[in-house]
Amino acid sequence: MGGGARRTRGPGFRLALLLLCALLLAGGPDLAGAEFVPSPPSAAPEERFFPETGFGTAGAFARFWARNGGLPRFGLPLSPPVADPAGGGLTTQYFERARFEFHPDYPPQYRVSLALLGLAALGDRPERAAPAAPCADDCALFAETGHTLRDTFQRFWIAGGGLPVFGYPLTEELREVNAADGREYAVQYFERARFEHHPEHAGTDHEVLLGLLGREALAARPDIAGLPAVAAPDDPGAGRTIVLDAGHDRSTGGAGGVEYRDTLRTALALRPLLEARGYTVHLTRADDDTVLLDDPSLRPPDAATTPYDAGYLEGYAHASKILALAPDLAISIHYNAAPSGPGGGSTTYYCDLGGPQNRLLAELVQREIALALRDRGYTPPYSRVEEDAAIGKAYGHLATLGNVNEPAGRTLGNRMASLPIVLTEALFETDPLERALIADDATLARLAEGYARAIDAYFARQ
Numbered sequence: 001m002g003g004g005a006r007r008t009r010g011p012g013f014r015l016a017l018l019l020l021c022a023l024l025l026a027g028g029p030d031l032a033g034a035e036f037v038p039s040p041p042s043a044a045p046e047e048r049f050f051p052e053t054g055f056g057t058a059g060a061f062a063r064f065w066a067r068n069g070g071l072p073r074f075g076l077p078l079s080p081p082v083a084d085p086a087g088g089g090l091t092t093q094y095f096e097r098a099r100f101e102f103h104p105d106y107p108p109q110y111r112v113s114l115a116l117l118g119l120a121a122l123g124d125r126p127e128r129a130a131p132a133a134p135c136a137d138d139c140a141l142f143a144e145t146g147h148t149l150r151d152t153f154q155r156f157w158i159a160g161g162g163l164p165v166f167g168y169p170l171t172e173e174l175r176e177v178n179a180a181d182g183r184e185y186a187v188q189y190f191e192r193a194r195f196e197h198h199p200e201h202a203g204t205d206h207e208v209l210l211g212l213l214g215r216e217a218l219a220a221r222p223d224i225a226g227l228p229a230v231a232a233p234d235d236p237g238a239g240r241t242i243v244l245d246a247g248h249d250r251s252t253g254g255a256g257g258v259e260y261r262d263t264l265r266t267a268l269a270l271r272p273l274l275e276a277r278g279y280t281v282h283l284t285r286a287d288d289d290t291v292l293l294d295d296p297s298l299r300p301p302d303a304a305t306t307p308y309d310a311g312y313l314e315g316y317a318h319a320s321k322i323l324a325l326a327p328d329l330a331i332s333i334h335y336n337a338a339p340s341g342p343g344g345g346s347t348t349y350y351c352d353l354g355g356p357q358n359r360l361l362a363e364l365v366q367r368e369i370a371l372a373l374r375d376r377g378y379t380p381p382y383s384r385v386e387e388d389a390a391i392g393k394a395y396g397h398l399a400t401l402g403n404v405n406e407p408a409g410r411t412l413g414n415r416m417a418s419l420p421i422v423l424t425e426a427l428f429e430t431d432p433l434e435r436a437l438i439a440d441d442a443t444l445a446r447l448a449e450g451y452a453r454a455i456d457a458y459f460a461r462q
């Protein structure tokens with residue numbers, strides 16, 4: 001709408017709405033959730049900008065830089081991330097002492113690798129083919145390259161990440177004049193680095209430095225400065241924690257007494273898909289024996305003196321467990337039950353009281369659930385998202401999405417504020433056709449893929 005659009009409701013209405021929300025959110029003492037501080041889905045805290053060179057670190061490169069030694073190890077960034085035409089479009093970034101590369105097809109822990117600058121700098125020098133020095137205590141001989149690693153350099157190599165970071169030794173320790181300052185140092189070449197021993201820094205973090213191979217390599221590639229910066233690469237789930245709530249447990253069983261098993265099967269199918277995307281994943285329960293209510297810390301603070309019904313207590317315990325795991329996003333997985341007879345359908349519930357992010361997450365999840373079911377040859381009678389309060393229970397849906405309709409006289413407050421969380425009822429246990437789909441591992445695998453895509457899509461919009 002343009003600037004001339006007419007308001008149909010005046011500021012008085014909005015003020016009333018704000019007051020209502022404030023009252024609802026204030027609720028009462030937020031007892032069980034008092035320690036919960038929602039962690040917003042935000043940029044990696046490792047991201048930095050360096051005015052010294054005018055470049056910064058972000059994404060997976062920032063995390064690798066920060067976690068593997070930072071400034072003393074790799075030096076300042078000398079370029080933005082660029083798509084290197086000489087590397088087939090590989091995303092790389094130059095630092096003073098290394099060049100970072102992002103390999104999206106590698107396993108997550110190796111996607112960021114240091115370029116083979118040690119190998120390139122050493123070239124065909126005779127030291128590479130020289131025989132290994134005798135190797136005894138405090139020494140390792142690498143048959144792969146026929147060279148040894150010992151003493152200070154060995155300790156540095158191990159502490160700095162070892163083989164995946166630096167690669168194999170390509171020479172023995174040798175002495176050479178450093179091009180940067182004209183002085184002679186003990187050095188050793190590795191596939192991805194040159195170690196330099198600086199006795200003037202003995203006892204400090206700078207006693208062993210990586211040679212300035214990134215700076216030297218960049219000097220040989222004047223075309224890099226003319227390339228456009230590209231977005232810092234990243235894994236979609238890096239730095240984010242997901243909680244999968246396998247709805248119910250054997251204390252109630254859930255729909256048909258079997259739902260709790262199927263919610264766990266679904267969570268277990270989804271977990272590895274999320275972990276492969278870089279997410280950290282926790283389950284509220286990892287097996288069918290665990291009963292969350294057995295943990296007193298997960299009960300309402302007045303559980304001993306208040307006659308809550310079993311369903312409320314079970315849901316409350318699951319919600320408490322979700323909060324205790326402090327996720328960036330949570331999905332409570334359920335399957336539905338009709339009070340009488342067959343009748344299927346697919347719903348994802350969200351709670352506006354918990355924040356506007358929930359409706360977006362619900363729509364993304366439900367769309368993927370519908371696509372997954374269609375891929376399995378099934379179109380449910382309906383596929384929808386629904387506000388949690390609409391189901392008309394005496395409390396929020398299994399007390400999980402925010403206690404919007406609490407038992408009379410109870411004001412435990414909105415425990416879920418700002419945490420993206422939805423509750424799914426993808427299929428009905430009580431409908432024979434849908435029950436057969438739930439029992440089919442192939443359906444759950446496809447549903448799991450859909451959940452993972454929806455979670456990626458949610459964070460991609462943040």
Ligand SMILES: [Zn+2]
Nearest residue numbers: 247254334335
């Ligand atoms: Zn359920």
